[in-house]
Each structure stands twice: as C-alpha cells, then as structure tokens.
Amino acid sequence: MTVLLTVLVVLAILALVIPGTTIRVLREYERAVVFRLGRALEVKGPGLVLLIPVVDRMVRVGLRTVTLKIPMQEIITRDNVPAKVTAVAYFRVLDADRAVIEVEDFLAATTQIAQTTLRSVLGKAELDTLLADRDRLNEDLQKVIDQQTEPWGVKVTTVEIKDVEIPEPMQRAIARQAEAERERRAKIINAEAEFQASAKLADAASVISRNPTTLQLRYLQTLREVGGDSNSTVVVPLPLDLIRPLLRGMPAVTDSSNGQALSGSANTP
Incomplete structure (x- = not known):
C-alpha cells in the first residue's frame, strides 16, 4: 500500500512538472531558438512549442524594437x-x-x-x-x-x-560670436536702407528740378507736419513771392572781415 501511494505521488508530481518543461507558448513578437543536445534547430514560434524534457533547451528572443x-x-x-x-x-x-x-x-x-x-x-x-x-x-x-x-x-x-x-x-564665446553676427547683419541692413533711401532722394531731386513748384508743396507739407495736433507752436507759412520784393529793396550788408554780403541786396533774386 505504501509503495502504491508513493508511485501515485511521483506520477502526480511528474504530471505537474512535465507540462511546464515541455510546453511553451510564445507571443506574436517572440521567437524560440531550440537546442537539442547542444545542436540548434530551426526557429520556432509564435504559438505553442513542444520540448523534450532534459534533451531540449529553449532561448526566447523578442522581435520588438x-x-x-x-x-x-x-x-x-x-x-x-x-x-x-x-x-x-x-x-x-x-x-x-x-x-x-x-x-x-x-x-x-x-x-x-x-x-x-x-x-x-x-x-x-x-x-x-x-x-x-x-x-x-x-x-x-x-x-x-x-x-x-x-x-x-x-x-x-x-x-x-x-x-x-x-x-x-x-558657451559664452558662442554667445559673443552670435551677438557679433547679429550686429553685423544689423549694420548691413542699415547700410542697405541708407542706399535705398539715397536712391529715392536722388529720384525726388530729379523730379523737383524739373518742376520747382513741387519744392514749394513739399515745404508746405513739412510745415504741416511740424505744426501737428500735439504741438503748441503755430506755424504760418509765407509765400516766397511776397518776400522777394522786400528783399530787393534792402541794402546789402557787408561783413567787415571778408566783405561778403550778409543780407539781401538789389541783386537778390
């Protein structure tokens, strides 16, 4: 009776241990490299993999990144x-x-x-x-x-x-280098702006030289800008045509040091 009981216990233990050593389940992203008596077999998986106890040894490898x-x-x-x-x-x-x-x-x-x-x-x-x-x-x-x-x-x-x-x-050296580079770009931009402004001024001077009336209009516009809404100064423009007769009647005043005229004379246009 004791021998029979011992055999049953051993069979029960084997029934529990053997499936755990012979059956493996691999996920979709897993593969198994099986060595049978030290010799590599073909890669198995995913799914159910059956192994021979003691004879087979399995190495699990994941294929995910x-x-x-x-x-x-x-x-x-x-x-x-x-x-x-x-x-x-x-x-x-x-x-x-x-x-x-x-x-x-x-x-x-x-x-x-x-x-x-x-x-x-x-x-x-x-x-x-x-x-x-x-x-x-x-x-x-x-x-x-x-x-x-x-x-x-x-x-x-x-x-x-x-x-x-x-x-x-x-890091400080790189910061100074970047600052110098920004200053260089700013100077180049300012120079290009001055060049473009001078070109526009040259075009404006060419237009004004062909029609002197434009100079008078520009003069009046400048006076209007000076006497803006927030400025308390009152600017009253006088036409140049009203001043010319007065300048013709004034005697010429000569600087005693160099003899140059300081005010209008009869030859004043």
Missing part, C-alpha cells in the same frame, strides 16, 4: 573642444537564430558598439557641425552601428543625438 539609451560620452571634437554627448538608438532583431548563436549577449554588445561609435564619429566632427548639422551625424552613426551589428541579425533603424553639453567658457 528596443530603445537603447546610450550613456553620456565625453568626447573631444575635431577643433579640440571638450563636450559631453548623450544619444538614443532604436534597433530590433531580424534573425533570432544569429542573435543567439553569433553573439553571447546582443543587447550588451550593441550598447558597447553604440558607445564606441558615438565617440569615434563625433570626435571627427567640429563643434559647429555637432551643434548645427545633427541630421547628417545621426545618419553616419546609424550606418556605422548597423554595419557592426548586421552579422548578429540586429538591425539599427535610428540613432538620435539627444543632448550636447559644452563648457561654460565656450
């Missing part, structure tokens, strides 16, 4: 400026078989390759390129990292530079 945060790397740019750069890479496993067989840990290996490539590629670029031309640098990083991980069945889809930290003295 992985977000890899590349730790901050200290680099020296081509123009000898120290900087700290952080980046992020996106990759996914295309061949689960190679990802398990060709490399011990594809995630750790991809991380190390990404860090090394980040220092290598950005170290060849100048600071201005690192700050202003990130798109091209991102493409270069993606191509180099993808070439290194392709034998492992890993596809790097995107690499993005997140942040660039430069020393504070260099």
